[in-house]
Amino acid sequence: MAASAADVRSALSIPDATLAAGPSQQKKPAATPAARKPEGISRELYSLIGPSAPSIAAQLAKPRLKQKPNLTGGGKVKWEERPFKNAARKDGLELRHWVKASTDPAAEYPFAKYNVPPVSYTYSQDEFTRFLEDKEWTKEETDYLFNVVQEYDTRWYIIHDRYSYPEGTPRTLEDLKDRYYSVCRKLVRNRPWAGDEASRGQLISTFQFDKERELTRKKYLLSLENRTPEQIAEEEALYIEIKRLEQNERKFKRDREDLLRTIAGIDSGLPDIVEDDGGPLGITVDTKKLRKKGSIMDMDSPATPSALSISTPLIKRPPTAKNTAYDAQHCIIRTDLSANAPATKAAHQAAYIRSFKLPVPKAAIAPKIAQAFSELGLSHSRLVMPTRENCAQFEALLEATTALVETKRVVDKVEYDIQVLKGQLGMRTSQPAEGEDGGEGEDAGGGDSKTNGDSMEVDDAPENEDERAQSVVSTRSGRSRKHVSSCDV
Numbered sequence: 001m002a003a004s005a006a007d008v009r010s011a012l013s014i015p016d017a018t019l020a021a022g023p024s025q026q027k028k029p030a031a032t033p034a035a036r037k038p039e040g041i042s043r044e045l046y047s048l049i050g051p052s053a054p055s056i057a058a059q060l061a062k063p064r065l066k067q068k069p070n071l072t073g074g075g076k077v078k079w080e081e082r083p084f085k086n087a088a089r090k091d092g093l094e095l096r097h098w099v100k101a102s103t104d105p106a107a108e109y110p111f112a113k114y115n116v117p118p119v120s121y122t123y124s125q126d127e128f129t130r131f132l133e134d135k136e137w138t139k140e141e142t143d144y145l146f147n148v149v150q151e152y153d154t155r156w157y158i159i160h161d162r163y164s165y166p167e168g169t170p171r172t173l174e175d176l177k178d179r180y181y182s183v184c185r186k187l188v189r190n191r192p193w194a195g196d197e198a199s200r201g202q203l204i205s206t207f208q209f210d211k212e213r214e215l216t217r218k219k220y221l222l223s224l225e226n227r228t229p230e231q232i233a234e235e236e237a238l239y240i241e242i243k244r245l246e247q248n249e250r251k252f253k254r255d256r257e258d259l260l261r262t263i264a265g266i267d268s269g270l271p272d273i274v275e276d277d278g279g280p281l282g283i284t285v286d287t288k289k290l291r292k293k294g295s296i297m298d299m300d301s302p303a304t305p306s307a308l309s310i311s312t313p314l315i316k317r318p319p320t321a322k323n324t325a326y327d328a329q330h331c332i333i334r335t336d337l338s339a340n341a342p343a344t345k346a347a348h349q350a351a352y353i354r355s356f357k358l359p360v361p362k363a364a365i366a367p368k369i370a371q372a373f374s375e376l377g378l379s380h381s382r383l384v385m386p387t388r389e390n391c392a393q394f395e396a397l398l399e400a401t402t403a404l405v406e407t408k409r410v411v412d413k414v415e416y417d418i419q420v421l422k423g424q425l426g427m428r429t430s431q432p433a434e435g436e437d438g439g440e441g442e443d444a445g446g447g448d449s450k451t452n453g454d455s456m457e458v459d460d461a462p463e464n465e466d467e468r469a470q471s472v473v474s475t476r477s478g479r480s481r482k483h484v485s486s487c488d489v
Helices: 005-012 017-021 043-052 054-060 110-114 125-132 139-151 156-162 173-190 197-205 211-225 229-264 287-292 305-310 321-329 366-376 388-429 431-435 441-459 465-488
Strands: 079-085 094-100 273-275 283-285
Touching (some): 125 173, 388 431
Antiparallel strands (some): 273 283
16 A cells, blocks of 8 residues: 555655744544444444443344344255154055155154054953843844954044945944943953952043933933024023022012011010010910010001911920930030010120130139139149030139138138227226326226227238228227217216
8 A cells, every 4th residue: 555645744744834934724634434333322422422432332232023034054955855663553555755865774763652542342252141132132243343443543433434334234323332332341340350449430430331321412412402592592581580589489488588587676685585486487476475575566557477487376386306316416505695685686695605605703803713723733724625514614713712712811801800809808998007107097098098098000911901991890880889878887
């Protein structure tokens, strides 16, 4: 490539003659061809990042959804047309097909493994005589049927089309299937079986065929296919009407039950109302007791069938042996409300868990009861097995412990009262000895005794408020008796 004069001057650092001649307009550098904007990046972004875009453009390139197959590149595959034989065929037919040249010529035809023939049953003359005889089927025709079934691989429509036994009666498809499956069932059922009975039963179930049901099914399908448009429209209208009637019947039945239960007061929880199977909806009411209590049944009402059936007298059926056995089997215990229970809705007791109804001791004596139970190694708040008997024993134990704690509390009060009275009696016996020293000793002694008595009460006052009140009452009664005795003197 030849160097220009400008290149030579630039290499030798020689100034340009045009610049030395005088000031003139500087030449614009030759415009370089603009770099092409790569694909996958916008024009504004490329103008900002400049020529350093290739690395980013590779990342922002649009992905290819599906790679085109490379038909020309790569190693070429050679195909050959070879003859082959299907191992599933018994006639030795030889065909040809295209395969890869790298395939082993001695390899077995790969699709032969999918030819799985069904199990074909054969029978001897002895088995046919003992198990398979039928007045409508001879042995020759049965043998012909099994040969056709085996030839056409149990494809019944083809079998029925090809079936042509010479000098035989015409057979329908259902006749052929019924005879074939009945013979197979009898052979499996009467031959020795090496496996278990479950596998034999499963195999027999595969040969089940109901001829009458199949005929009925086909007849019904044929009648459905032969319906006219008018019949189809009529059936749809009848179906809609039946659904509407069923819905109305359910609604009327539900409203009637709600009305009868409201009139009879079943949901009120009254003990005189018993649900029984005798009346409509199992409702019978004792009207005599309801009239005594001023029930709504005393009011004049039209004699409707519902009112007449509800106003029948209550007949409580005795518990039968069947109900008792059922309750005992399912651990059901039925409790009747007492006659003194209030006839209100609150008197009705719903089902509950027995462990939720365990008695709780009073808050005042709960710590002492807990201490007593802890000494016995028991828990007063939880039962491991809250059976009916255990709950009854627990309640009895809790009542006995409560009575014991209350008795001990009363004994402590009595003992304290005795001690107080003994102290007052000692003070009263010491009064004459103190009264011999002065004329007013008796009064002074009386005053001192009161003071001493009060001080004793303050010093020995119990911590319990009930005991303190009891001691104060006893002291006041002692004072009143002392004043009365002094006045009498």
